[in-house]
Amino acid sequence: MPPKSHRSASVGQALDAAAALQPLRARLAASAARLDTIRPLLPAALRRAVLAGPIDDEEWCLLVPHSAAAAKIRQLLPALRTALEAAGHPRRDIRIRVHQDAAGR
Template identity: 45%
Template sequence: MNRRNHPVPLHEAAEDSPTFARLAQLARESTERLKAIESLIPAPLRASIRPGPIEGTTWCLLVDSSAAAAKLRQLLPVFTAKLSSRGVEITAIRLKVGSLQR
């Protein structure tokens, strides 16, 4: 067993561990999904949304206010259709409201 006594960059750790590699892949995929629907999100709301976890065919968006979530809830069918047209297997988009760290 080769133990490292020095810090390892995240990308190296991800390459060495299947679990970290999968998490890194899901984080990239979530970010790509948000970029794919960004043009459908009203400009004033874009800063209040962050990509969240992907669990199977369900994706979560992190939203910083309930007002923003209420508006986004109306757009979820449009988001799902857009992602499906790009070949993303998605059955639901969840919204999680909370303070976003920036």
């Protein structure tokens, strides 16, 4: 019996290859697109620290490194919502979540 070939693939390639994972791939892309839309509105010090989190039919989550960042992002929510709507993204609530890994990125 010939040895099996073990070929490594990136997560993106694995998602592309598995039809059952296409909805997950679409949600990841939608979340990333939303973050790209609002990133210019974020304070310069937070642009690299804020991460796109999960998205579903009702809400989108932003991951921030600490509570001070969460407070600042909450102040910006009206402007962020306006930018998302202007860019044609479907309306969803925005949830801010402090996530420790966001700081160590």
